[in-house]
Amino acid sequence: MSNYKPQVVEHLVRPYNVGEIGSPSGIGESGEATCGDVARFTVRISKAYVEDARYKVYGCAASIAAGSALSKMVRGRSLIEAAKVSKLDIENALGGPLPVGKEHALVLVLDALHKAFEDYWNKEAGARLVEGYRGYEVSGE
Amino acid sequence: MSNYKPQVVEHLVRPYNVGEIGSPSGIGESGEATCGDVARFTVRISKAYVEDARYKVYGCAASIAAGSALSKMVRGRSLIEAAKVSKLDIENALGGPLPVGKEHALVLVLDALHKAFEDYWNKEAGARLVEGYRGYEVSGE
Amino acid sequence: MPNDYVYLDHAATTPLDERVLDVMLPHLSRVASGNPSSLHTPGAVAREAIEEARESVARLVGAWPDEIVFTSGGTESDNMAVLGLASVDPRKKHLVVSAIEHPAVRGTVEHLEAKGYEVTRIGVDMDGFISPGCFADALRQDTALAAVLWASNEVGTLQPIEQLAEICCEKGVPLHADAVQVAGRTSMDVSRVPISTLALSAHKLYGPQGVGALYVRRGIKLRPAFFGGGQEKGLRSGTENVAGIAGFGVAARCAFDELEERVAHEETLRNTLIRGTLEMPCIHLNGHRKRRLSNNVHLSVEGVEAESLVLFLDALGYAVGSGSACASNSANHKASPVLLAMGRPEKEALSAVRVTVGKDTTQVQIRGFLEAFSVAIAQLRELSPLYASKS
Amino acid sequence: MPNDYVYLDHAATTPLDERVLDVMLPHLSRVASGNPSSLHTPGAVAREAIEEARESVARLVGAWPDEIVFTSGGTESDNMAVLGLASVDPRKKHLVVSAIEHPAVRGTVEHLEAKGYEVTRIGVDMDGFISPGCFADALRQDTALAAVLWASNEVGTLQPIEQLAEICCEKGVPLHADAVQVAGRTSMDVSRVPISTLALSAHKLYGPQGVGALYVRRGIKLRPAFFGGGQEKGLRSGTENVAGIAGFGVAARCAFDELEERVAHEETLRNTLIRGTLEMPCIHLNGHRKRRLSNNVHLSVEGVEAESLVLFLDALGYAVGSGSACASNSANHKASPVLLAMGRPEKEALSAVRVTVGKDTTQVQIRGFLEAFSVAIAQLRELSPLYASKS
Ligand SMILES: Cc1ncc(COP(=O)(O)O)c(C=O)c1O
Numbered sequence A, B: 001m002s003n004y005k006p007q008v009v010e011h012l013v014r015p016y017n018v019g020e021i022g023s024p025s026g027i028g029e030s031g032e033a034t035c036g037d038v039a040r041f042t043v044r045i046s047k048a049y050v051e052d053a054r055y056k057v058y059g060c061a062a063s064i065a066a067g068s069a070l071s072k073m074v075r076g077r078s079l080i081e082a083a084k085v086s087k088l089d090i091e092n093a094l095g096g097p098l099p100v101g102k103e104h105a106l107v108l109v110l111d112a113l114h115k116a117f118e119d120y121w122n123k124e125a126g127a128r129l130v131e132g133y134r135g136y137e138v139s140g141e
Numbered sequence C, D: 001m002p003n004d005y006v007y008l009d010h011a012a013t014t015p016l017d018e019r020v021l022d023v024m025l026p027h028l029s030r031v032a033s034g035n036p037s038s039l040h041t042p043g044a045v046a047r048e049a050i051e052e053a054r055e056s057v058a059r060l061v062g063a064w065p066d067e068i069v070f071t072s073g074g075t076e077s078d079n080m081a082v083l084g085l086a087s088v089d090p091r092k093k094h095l096v097v098s099a100i101e102h103p104a105v106r107g108t109v110e111h112l113e114a115k116g117y118e119v120t121r122i123g124v125d126m127d128g129f130i131s132p133g134c135f136a137d138a139l140r141q142d143t144a145l146a147a148v149l150w151a152s153n154e155v156g157t158l159q160p161i162e163q164l165a166e167i168c169c170e171k172g173v174p175l176h177a178d179a180v181q182v183a184g185r186t187s188m189d190v191s192r193v194p195i196s197t198l199a200l201s202a203h204k205l206y207g208p209q210g211v212g213a214l215y216v217r218r219g220i221k222l223r224p225a226f227f228g229g230g231q232e233k234g235l236r237s238g239t240e241n242v243a244g245i246a247g248f249g250v251a252a253r254c255a256f257d258e259l260e261e262r263v264a265h266e267e268t269l270r271n272t273l274i275r276g277t278l279e280m281p282c283i284h285l286n287g288h289r290k291r292r293l294s295n296n297v298h299l300s301v302e303g304v305e306a307e308s309l310v311l312f313l314d315a316l317g318y319a320v321g322s323g324s325a326c327a328s329n330s331a332n333h334k335a336s337p338v339l340l341a342m343g344r345p346e347k348e349a350l351s352a353v354r355v356t357v358g359k360d361t362t363q364v365q366i367r368g369f370l371e372a373f374s375v376a377i378a379q380l381r382e383l384s385p386l387y388a389s390k391s
């Protein structure tokens, strides 16, 4: 089980919220297939809450586990709370820091989720909400 | 016990004929203290027979064992037989060939014995006997 | 690890044979062996153990015992051979190697390259073979040595070493062969095949880790690997690892005695594995189907990244390798240069796993593995944004 | 070997501690450790064992774990340090060493000398000490490194290493210390003493043969010893000897925990030995009476050649060393260069034996040894044409 914490392996073997939502509120992708890792998040947003978040990852165990943990943390939360989930929050959910060299997994899945949110804002809520949201100075990264 | 045969160790720990004969018929020495090994043979010759042969060695186990074995082989033999004892004979008495690099031990003790014989011939038997002996073309080496 | 954990990564390292341990234990006890350089009995006991092992290792490859130098492993043997052969004639500044060498040779050659040597790297075809023709053409008057990985630790391809050795012999170029993977998996006879040096490693044939050997043909004078007490005829100073060397000896003897049955057994399992995995969708076998190591199955699994597959299988109770074990623990997963040299796209190279059976692997284990494998790849592909788009 | 055979050659190698074997065995079993580079569980188990051992070895010398590189033994460590430090700054072509280095350092330095380095060898006094003054004077602007044998493997003399390290530090010259004999026999703390590199060997402190370590101070960048898979942070490629390294770890931990009692125990036995042998006629102690290794007694025995004495004592059931173990198996007995450097005549140097006790040696064994010793030298002197002339 490598230098990974058991929680990572648990998420790898029994991941949460795998898949894609049909006609989602937002889609976000990050990473590049040729350099290893790709993540995709689809979200369904309703009344500023994350009703559903599903993900797919091609990549190392850390990326898969991070996607799983992240999806679990954001489901049912308000958009604002969801956007606040940090790298540290994911690491904590995974039992502690990832092995050296694996931190990119956190960026990968957060990127994909944030893009999905932005996609939603762009499509559904229009420029005003984005402005409003930005006003909170939330930084997901 | 190094690569030595058990016979060598046996001769080392319980050597035969150690010592020096008082007023010997002949004395022979070989080797050099600074480079490691020195052997000394004293012999008592009577009626062309080796009545007694005693040796001393400063040196490695092979030299000590070779001296012991050689002294045992020549005692009670005729001078001519004694002078014929070869390196191979000593090795056989020691259970087989000495380890590589230890063959000098055979030369060392044979040298000392032969010098003791020569010393005897020089002192006691005079030039005629030496000539006679040489006539037999005995070569101890 | 659960008791029924199944080890299928014999190319990375092999479990220690019990017979090997039995011979090692007396040397690991409190009344143990001395230093083989010592004159007394414990020293002599140690020395004898080493010389006995030297004979067994020599027999395995068809050498004289005095042609075997014990080292700390395959890596040291490879380093010693390449650096040693390169410095025999300082006027020769050209090296010929295959493009798919093990890092132990590749890295040493790169080191020499940085010091001014010119290097010709012979490419391989899509099965991983180097062409004897290209090889012959590359050898020059000033070629100090050629080095060839006899059997690839990754894709398992067996090079036509006899033919390459003949070519080297004709051109007067010394040949170093890395036989770490192939030893004990093919009959070897350096008395017939004109190889100059040959690297071996104990832990790849059920011996202990940290012990290896270099065969050095009589008449070839290498420079010492270490300076010191003058052990191993001055070529490799340092107090000998007596227990380890004795263990290597038994391992070599068993490998020699059981060669045919081991190969037959491994090939059966290997073929079951190849058939079973190739029935699954979108899986490719790397390396030649037949001319490969008896125990090696190397697969590219579309839509699945190697590390996550290895860890998934581990969680299901199966150990397999991802690409080359040597590189797989590095922080950033890099595509195997061997697969790239075989013309595979980078993505496929990142999706490669290596399943290597051993003499004690069973058919039941293989059947269990095939099931676990199909579960793992199905689930990981469900997760994969790259594969999903296909189905 | 009979059951009551007594081993008094701990400077050559030590018997394996049972606690060490206990920790090694799981890694030597059939369900054993994998390759530490592998991702799966067997690989992780192996990796953890190595990192745990690294911490223990680091603690023994007062280092950070990341300053410890595992090697195949003291000889490799010495070679790696000297070659590595020498190549840090290619403009510096001067080396300073003591005249009584172990062959692993001496030989490596001679190799560099042959390649064009200038070497200053610091002589020693009749007790085997180098003078800090001479040492300081020898260090130059272009000195690439200094190397000092902290405790002599032959005569046991302990150099004033802290003082020498301070001098090096002031002059900005990296210092390599060979601590193979002294580790576990004196408290060491590289965090206080500015040594750059430090060589260790497991089999000298009740660990397995074929495992060593090099301490490399943070900030010092050595060139790799081997090229390959990049293990040990790229400094020492090659699959790790997991069982051996794990064993080294326990050995280091026990040495650290039991340091004081071991030293006290050994010193008592050593002093009994010194007193007992010096009561016999025409025997001289080599090295300083007090500032010597806790376990070392080194004697010149007039009129007796070392090899025959060692073998005689062996036949009586006692293992001792003749001069340096490393050289004692060579075909021609050569006088120890260390004794010659201490100003002893060649003949005396050929008459030297080394008796080294260990943590498990008993007073009863020492008493038995003293009796055997006096029998052996009496009989060999009776045999000796050189000694007889005296009595
Ligand atoms: C082909 C090949 N050569 C060399 C080596 C290095 O051997 P070792 O692990 O004993 O250093 C290995 C294994 O790692 C190998 O597979």
Ligand SMILES: Cc1ncc(COP(=O)(O)O)c(C=O)c1O
Pocket: C237, C238, C239, D011, D072, D073, D074, D075, D076, D078, D102, D104, D149, D151, D152, D153, D178, D179, D180, D181, D201, D202, D203, D210, D211, D212, D326
């Ligand atoms: C002082 C000293 N340095 C280096 C070494 C070499 O260590 P190893 O035997 O592990 O190669 C030894 C022992 O032989 C030694 O006593």
